[in-house]
Amino acid sequence: MKNIPRFVVDKMLGKLAKWLRILGYDTFYKNKISNATILSIANSDNRILITRNHFFKKRKHQIKIIFITKDNLKDQLLELNNEIKLSTDKMFTRCPICNHKTTQIDKEYVKDIVPAYVYQTQERFFQCLLCGKVYWAGTHIENAKKFIGDFAGLS
Ligand SMILES: [Zn+2]
Known part of the structure; x- marks a missing residue:
């Protein structure tokens, strides 16, 4: 079985971290975290570090590091896709907010939780x-799929 990469994303790349979670990748991200903690998490947890912080270029590390140079989210995802072929197979299996696993639930169960129009239109x-x-597989998710699917060879 192919090893699915896990990531730790530095604090400057919050949007990218959220998208990696939407794609279903186990992604450690906190907006307040020291460089030392990032390194120790990457090391002990065997995570690939995704960063745009030149601090990490200065020294030798045992960990795999991917440097992001672009500012725009889509370009960043493309940069990442060049280094590691991203997959959409596990899309929506992980919570974008807390990185925990999600599970598909019965429509009946969310009747009092989601807005009425969502309940009526989503399955x-x-x-x-x-x-x-x-979360629901609505227009937002369809748009996300389209956005991600725009990448060459990514489907
Ligand atoms: Zn959550």
Whole structure:
């Protein structure tokens, strides 16, 4: 079985971290975190560091590091896709907020949780097993798929 990469993303790349989670990748991200902690997490947890911080260029590390140079989210995803072939196979299996696994839940269950129009128009719902947040495969997700699917060879 192919090893699915796990990531730790530095604090300057919050949007990218969120998208990696939407794609289903186990992605450690905190907006307040020291460089030392980032390195120690990458090391002990065997995560690939994604960063645009030149601090990490200065020294030798045992860990794999991918440097991001672009400012725009889509370009950043393309940069990453050049280094590691990103996959959409596990899309929406992870909570973008807390990085925990989600599970598909019955429509009946979310009747009192989601807005009425969402309940009426959507069929597939997912819930985070940790924070309880509910997601649905609506237009937002379709747009996300389209956005991601624009990458060459990514489907
Ligand atoms: Zn969550």
